[in-house]
Amino acid sequence: MKFDGKRWAYAAGxxxxxxxxxxxxxHHQNWRMRAVLDAQMNTDDSIHFTAVQSVSLADVEKLRALxxxxxxxxxxxxxxxxxxxxxxxTCDFFRV
Numbered sequence: 001m002k003f004d005g006k007r008w009a010y011a012a013g014x015x016x017x018x019x020x021x022x023x024x025x026x027h028h029q030n031w032r033m034r035a036v037l038d039a040q041m042n043t044d045d046s047i048h049f050t051a052v053q054s055v056s057l058a059d060v061e062k063l064r065a066l067x068x069x070x071x072x073x074x075x076x077x078x079x080x081x082x083x084x085x086x087x088x089x090t091c092d093f094f095r096v
Contacts, residue, residue: 008086031090052096060095067093 002009017024039048055063074089 009083028090031088034088035090064093067091 017027035048038046071091078087
């Protein structure tokens with residue numbers, strides 16, 4: 001990522017913090033706080049969705065695979081895409 005004085009722009013490659021890195025949690029918190037701020041702005045083209053669901057154990061694994069597939073597909077599309085917009089996608093899938 002590079003900042004041109006007005007906004008952040010994609011430079012090259014993908015950016016991921018390692019799962020065990022202590023700063024990864026702060027990274028996740030930062031973007032989720034930004035998502036809450038964006039939700040408060042009620043922007044027409046933003047998507048904010050939360051669902052708490054009760055499903056069978058077998059369906060938990062189906063849904064987990066679907067989420068992982070969606071993450072993989074978005075990376076496949078975004079990787080070679082021209083850097084015209086900077087987007088954020090946060091995704092959480094966990095048991096409570």
